[in-house]
Amino acid sequence: MIGPAVAATGELAPATPSARRLLGYAALPLTLFAALVAALASVPLPWSVHAAWVPSLGVDLAFHVDGLAAQMLLLICGVGSLVFIYAAGYLAGTPRGGRALLLLSLFLLAMIGAVSADNLLLLFVFWELTSVLSFLLVGFSHEQEKSRKSAQQALLVTGGGGLFLLAGFLLLGDLANTWSIRELIAAAPHLVDEPLLPLALGLVFVGTFTKSAQFPFHFWLPNAMAAPTPVSAYLHSATMVKLGIYLLARLDPAFGQLLLWDVVLVAVGSITALWGALHTLRERDLKRILAWSTVASLGTLTMLVGLPNPAAALAVASFLFAHALYKAPLFFVVGNLDHGAGTRSIDHLTGMRRYMPWTAAAAALAALSMAGLPLSFGFVAKDVITAAKAEAELVALAGHAAVIVGAVSVAVAAVASLHVFWGRDNASRDAHPHEAPWTMLLPPLALALLGLLFGIMPATVDPLLAQAAQAMAPELGAVTVEASYDAAPVLTALALTLLFGGAIYAFWDGLHRTLERASWLDAYGPAAWYQRKLQALSHIAAWHTRLLQHGLLDRYLLTVLAVVTAVALLALFLSAGRWQWPAAQGVSLPLAAAGAIAVAGALATLRARDRFVLLLASGLVGYGCAALFLFAGAPDLAFTQFAVETVFVVVAAAVLPEIRGRRAAAPALPPPARIEPLKLLVAVAFGTTLSLFLLRAAGLPFDTALSEFFGANSVPVAHGHNVVNVIIVDFRALDTLGEIAVVAFALLAASPLFKLARVGRGGTP
């Protein structure tokens, strides 16, 4: 289903590009990053750009960059630059590698648009663009079925969530009467009592939770690891999955005071964090281990956004930053291992430092930050988080979740650095491991070193984080990351986390085996639910195709008539209060007799066993109708109907022997005299509906202007006394010509068919 679409775009790219050629793509993020840093240094925030796009709908190209957006932009362009460099090395020699970098470039631009948009609908457009690009990048190795399925899953979950988000945006925009995000935030205090606000927020929640892989929509993220590693590092760890968190943080000043907002975010965030931590321990593939720990981190971020105190804003900003600085290099490390040793399984990866010393160094530095050890930026972030939680009155679930996630992070950091690089060398490996090229070493080392640098000198990033936090919590004064912690609780928490984390690392294999046996997690988790629903969708489609597209012509007609009748009856029923039955007047005897003849003929057709009798009965209906015309003041109609009916009966009777002859050889039909109740019911309903329509129409006002025109002009203009004839041959002469043409064409078409049929029979024409 997805393969052809991906394959179609793939044909455009050159076959196997060199690393040098792919490096050219890095010019885009590097330029943007340099420009961004220069601008941040010289122009004070916020920056605004505004241009009308679809003014009639209120959709403007409105961009607004405040502290939060600036932080996201720095991550997008900064991490992006290193990802592009890494991807050039990683994808060199890979068929269609250029296409991946082109898609990454488009993704970069879409992300920039999404985080700087100040219009809900504009934001939505960029949001969906990132979903589509994520789909294309996850499905990059479209030859593999797993890749295609993962891409489909990512698109269905995030794209489906996007529809919820759109509905939520439309509702919010309608309530606040603006599409501007800043105006929405300003108007938020007046919306608190709106009854539709919870619905709107619920829709926005679904949209953001699918994007940021929150429970129960998280399962697409680990599967998205089918993408090339630089894509995983960039989209599925550092940037795109943070978009949902970003939007929640953006709207936090508007709705952060609502109990609903806090409860949902803290609960969902905590459950996601726990669920992610639990599944981290079930994996043996290092990349999937990192993916699940990303899910846990995203859960932590969601929980932090939900905390009502302003200190949490600083925690969100710091953790967003720290996570990108340590998770992206760890993904790069996995890519290097995959590249150099040909495996990502931690069972086969031990003692790799001898073969890949630089990768080992990068892993160790990033792991320091992930574990939150002192002198790393992860430590600073952890301090701020501890401080934020200390201020909030947390429910036990959220508190425990944070501790467990912290411990699992320590264990994952230990696995990724100690186990893989420092353990005993495992000789059973097939390929001889080798170190990665510089393009794949520079990015992880640079990011990990930055993590260390900012850890030692947090003051360097203070202005950035403080501005980001103030965008989330305007009441927050001038804060600094350094000043916001108190040594004693932080060190206690750190010791606790390290202790737990060490224990998890020590018993990793045992825990893994225990959790592996818990197969109910696979059978009843949201991922299984998704699979079942996807299969159900195909089954429903097949079932309903079989139900409606059965190929039985008479049933098709029955279905169409039944639906038309139902719709028409509904229309009649809805207007039932406004119409009156026409008065019953005296009816002349001839008219009544003519009607009786027609009705008798119609009823006779139903019971006619013989085709000739059937034909005669239908002729009776025609004659009855003709008589009705005659006594209702339409002699022209009557005579035409008489003539037509007679000729039709004669013609049909002429071909009847032919049909009868065929009939004898054909398989038997059900006897025509046996009434089929369902068909009769639909037929009677259809006839009754038309009768009701006629009676309804008779009670409506009638415009006679056209008839009066014909009545007044027939003699003076057309010199004819029979108005009906004058209309046909004079006023509507062109129509009549068309009518004659139809009759002629029907004869023209019928005669060769008839002749052909004779030849087919073997007789002489």
Next chain:
Amino acid sequence: MIWVFAIVMGVAVAAGTYLALSRDLFRMVVGLSVIGAALNLLLFAAGRLDSTAPPIIRAGEQVLAHAANPLPQALALTAIVIGFALLCFSLVLVVRLMRATGTDDARALRAAEPPSGEGVKPPLEDI
């Protein structure tokens, strides 16, 4: 008068529709002819039945006096003739079909949609 028209039209349409829903091609064509006749009644009656005088201007007069509405009559007249032409055409089609396929059972005409199991529609269990 409108009641007579409505009842006759309704009964005839119901009978014609029932015939048209038949599996027998010949009955379908006869059903079409009955429906056609009935719908002409509908067209005529929808133009109101205020007078039973034919819409003919008396000799020496210039303007139509109180008479039946001529416009729907003109339209119905056209409809009758065209309906007749198409009925004859469908009759020939039926004869041709019967000769080509050897059956006049509408359910046996499956060239466009072969019965299930012939690979046109996915079987349920394969999905």
